[in-house]
Amino acid sequence: xxxxxxxxxxxxxxxxxxxxxxxxxxxxxxxxxxxxxxxxxxxxxxxxxxxxxxxxxxxxxxxxxxxxxxxxxxxxxxxxxxxxxxxxxxxxxxxxxxxxxxxxxxxxxxxxxxxxxxxxxxxxxxxxxxxxxxxxxxxxx
Amino acid sequence: xxxxxxxxxxxxxxxxxxxxxxxxxxxxxxxxxxxxxxxxxxxxxxxxxxxxxxxxxxxxxxxxxxxxxxxxxxxxxxxxxxxxxxxxxxxxxxxxxxxxxxxxxxxxxxxxxxxxxxxxxxxxxxxxxxxxxxxxxxxxxxxxxxxxxxxxxx
Numbered sequence: 001x002x003x004x005x006x007x008x009x010x011x012x013x014x015x016x017x018x019x020x021x022x023x024x025x026x027x028x029x030x031x032x033x034x035x036x037x038x039x040x041x042x043x044x045x046x047x048x049x050x051x052x053x054x055x056x057x058x059x060x061x062x063x064x065x066x067x068x069x070x071x072x073x074x075x076x077x078x079x080x081x082x083x084x085x086x087x088x089x090x091x092x093x094x095x096x097x098x099x100x101x102x103x104x105x106x107x108x109x110x111x112x113x114x115x116x117x118x119x120x121x122x123x124x125x126x127x128x129x130x131x132x133x134x135x136x137x138x139x140x141x
Numbered sequence: 142x143x144x145x146x147x148x149x150x151x152x153x154x155x156x157x158x159x160x161x162x163x164x165x166x167x168x169x170x171x172x173x174x175x176x177x178x179x180x181x182x183x184x185x186x187x188x189x190x191x192x193x194x195x196x197x198x199x200x201x202x203x204x205x206x207x208x209x210x211x212x213x214x215x216x217x218x219x220x221x222x223x224x225x226x227x228x229x230x231x232x233x234x235x236x237x238x239x240x241x242x243x244x245x246x247x248x249x250x251x252x253x254x255x256x257x258x259x260x261x262x263x264x265x266x267x268x269x270x271x272x273x274x275x276x277x278x279x280x281x282x283x284x285x286x287x288x289x290x291x292x293x294x295x
Contacts, residue, residue, distance in 0.1 A: 004288075006205055018204040018295075061204045061285075061295075107260055109202040109209045109283070 005086030008058060013073040013097075018061035020111065022083065024091060026054030027122070053093060053118030056083060062102070062110035070100045070114055078119050092123040143292045146256055147212055150282050151175065151193065153253040154214060154245075158191045161244050168236040171218065186273055188221040191241070201283055207295025212282045213262070216241055222272040231266075234276040238264050241278050256294070257284030 003022060009015045030049030039045050060066060073079075074097050084090040098117040104110040144152075158173035173191050185192060196213035203209070218237045222230065242261060245251060251259040262279045269275065285295035 003205055018206045020202060020204040061202060061207060061209070107281075107283075109285070 001085065001087055003086075007082075007084045008056075009082050009084070010073065011080040011082075012076070013069060013079065016058065016060055016066060016070070016114070018063060018066070019058055020061055021057075021059040023057040024054060024083070025057065026052060026118075028052045028054065051121070053095070053120060053122050055098075055118060056081065056091075056093065056095070056116040058114050058116070060112045060114065062104070062112050067100075067102065067112050070097060070112060073097050074100055081116055090125060092125060093118045094120050145291050146284055146286050146294060147195075147198075147210070147291070149256045150212065150253055150284060151195065151214075153256060154193055154216070154282075157244050157250055158193065158216065158241065161240050167240045167244070169240065171237070171240065185219065186221070186270070188219060190219045192217040192219070203288075205288070207285050207288050209283060209285045209295070212257075212284065214280050214282060216278040216280065217267070217275055218278070219269070219273055219275045222274060230274055234266060234274065238276045238278055245280065253282065253284075257282040 003019060006019060006022065007015055007017075008019060008022070029051045032047045032049045033044065034047050035044045076096055078094045078096050080092065081095055082090050082092050093116070095116045095118045097114055099115040101113050102110070103113065155173040155175065158171050161167045161169075161171040163170055169189055171189050171191050172187070173193055174185060175193050192215075194215045194217065196215060198210055198212045201209040201211040218234075218241060220230065220233050220237055226233070245259050246261065253259060260281045260283060262281050264276055264278045267275050267277055287293045287295050
């Protein structure tokens with residue numbers, strides 16, 4: 001699978017077209033060090049803490065109207081962003097555009113890289129059934 | 142039938158070369174020729190002829206909606222040697238090359254009427270026949286078309 005056919009749409013901002021690259025990274029959890037004198041065989045022990053939804057980074061080929069749209073949406077209130085891939089699956093997050101830039105080289109295509117800061121839990125609808133079943137099994141136990 | 146964007150670009154280059162005239166303030170009159178057959182350019186021996194040849198195209202950038210192509214062109218300007226010439230052959234080659242570069246890059250000509258962007262790349266002297274020298278001006282044209290339609294700008 002590649003980026004062809006993918007779309008990135010904000011519920012308020014609308015579609016950001018001409019995507020040439022998308023990265024979703026930074027999905028991390030704080031670590032709580034629970035190592036203690038009784039830790040088995042002197043191995044450090046950790047537990048998961050608060051989770052971070054990460055950042056969606058995208059490169060867009062420059063379009064004047066799109067860049068204006070990005071500026072208007074910059075650091076605005078959170079909205080729902082949907083990254084739909086060509087296989088039909090989608091990453092749905094709440095977030096805002098936290099950074100944008102304009103790159104205009106002399107001998108290459110101009111681009112507008114952006115970053116969308118994810119707030120709260122990212123949602124992958126195609127896997128919702130498995131996550132809900134695991135949560136129900138853990139609650140039943 | 143509509144015209145592909147890259148063909149528009151070639152036609153724009155032809156028009157620019159043809160506009161290099163003494164009357165317009167340049168050092169010589171140049172005439173653009175696009176070969177009608179493979180290797181036909183070898184049969185052209187007219188002073189001031191500029192053979193416009195397309196080279197292999199390369200993908201410069203691709204997005205979900207459009208494609209940016211880098212299309213190289215070679216503009217081969219013929220300068221015939223002459224027993225009556227009083228200026229150095231290199232002087233004449235320098236003038237031809239400079240006239241071509243000036244015409245391509247002056248004002249907004251480098252935008253090719255909105256179809257692309259001209260980027261100068263290199264120039265090389267060549268000798269085709271005993272009496273045919275020339276200067277080849279190599280350029281790239283960067284242009285964008287819709288991902289599913291090379292006839293429409295991106």
